Each structure stands twice: as structure tokens, then as C-alpha cells.
Amino acid sequence: MATIFTKIAKGEIPSYKVAENDDFYAFLDINPLVQGHTLVIPKNVEDDYIFNLDGSTYEGLWDFARKVATALKAAVPCKRVGVAVLGMEVPHTHIHLVPLNSEADMDFRKEKLALKPEEFAAIAESINKEYVKIC
Numbered sequence: 001m002a003t004i005f006t007k008i009a010k011g012e013i014p015s016y017k018v019a020e021n022d023d024f025y026a027f028l029d030i031n032p033l034v035q036g037h038t039l040v041i042p043k044n045v046e047d048d049y050i051f052n053l054d055g056s057t058y059e060g061l062w063d064f065a066r067k068v069a070t071a072l073k074a075a076v077p078c079k080r081v082g083v084a085v086l087g088m089e090v091p092h093t094h095i096h097l098v099p100l101n102s103e104a105d106m107d108f109r110k111e112k113l114a115l116k117p118e119e120f121a122a123i124a125e126s127i128n129k130e131y132v133k134i135c
């Protein structure tokens with residue numbers, strides 16, 4: 001059965017899309033740690049453990065994540081973009097990209113932000129505009 005993230009990449013479940021190419025997809029985390037918290041996934045590989053990915057998917061995923069992180073940093077003011085790979089909840093490899101101004105921004109135990117749909121949409125659009133510039 002397809003994972004929820006495969007359904008998102010196929011457009012069967014809505015998401016706030018940030019960037020996309022043939023093989024990879026980036027969208028806003030629905031329970032963000034901070035504004036701009038983004039998830040990056042391979043579209044066609046559902047393995048739930050990043051270190052099981054084949055070499056080309058693994059390298060392509062990180063290359064795409066770097067482009068998305070560059071766009072994210074340009075769109076959302078922050079000191080740097082933090083990276084995390086957890087996979088404790090959704091069994092489909094994904095990289096968290098989190099705009100950081102302090103170490104505490106990356107604390108996954110803290111209360112998540114409750115953003116309005118229009119806020120999610122505006123953030124996703126602003127990151128996508130930066131992504132388009134660098135691609």
C-alpha cells in the first residue's frame with residue numbers, strides 16, 4: 001500500500017508544495033517546529049530508512065535537499081537550515097529541513113506551531129519562488 005507521502009507526491013493528498021523535480025518532492029511539514037519547516041522525499045522509493053536507499057536515490061535526495069535548503073534560507077530569515085532524519089512516524093524516507101535561529105528551534109519535543117492555511121500557502125510560495133530562481 002502506498003505511503004501517505006507517496007500519495008502527497010502524486011497529488012492524491014493535498015500538501016503545501018515547496019519544490020519538485022522528476023524524482024523528488026518537497027513540502028511543508030503540517031506540524032512545523034518553526035515557519036518554513038520542510039520535508040524532502042523521494043517520489044518513487046518508499047523505503048523507510050534513508051541508509052537503505054540505492055546510491056543514486058540517496059545522492060539525488062541530498063542534492064535536491066541542498067537546493068531546497070538554499071531556497072528556504074533565502075525565503076525564511078534564519079541563521080542556517082538544520083537537517084534531521086527521524087522517520088519515527090511516517091515509513092517513507094524524508095529529510096526535515098528546519099530554519100534555525102537557535103538550537104532550541106530543532107527540539108522535536110516542543111509544541112508545534114499552529115499556522116493558518118493561508119500562512120502555510122504564503123510560506124510555500126515564497127520558498128518556491130526562491131527555488132525557481134536557482135534551478
Ligand code: AMP
Binds near residue numbers: 004029039089094
Ligand atoms: P518522522 O517520521 O518522525 O520524521 O515525522 C514525520 C513528520 O511528518 C512529522 O513532523 C509530521 O508532522 C509530518 N507529517 C505527517 N503527515 C503529514 C502530512 N500529511 N503533511 C505534511 N507533513 C506531515
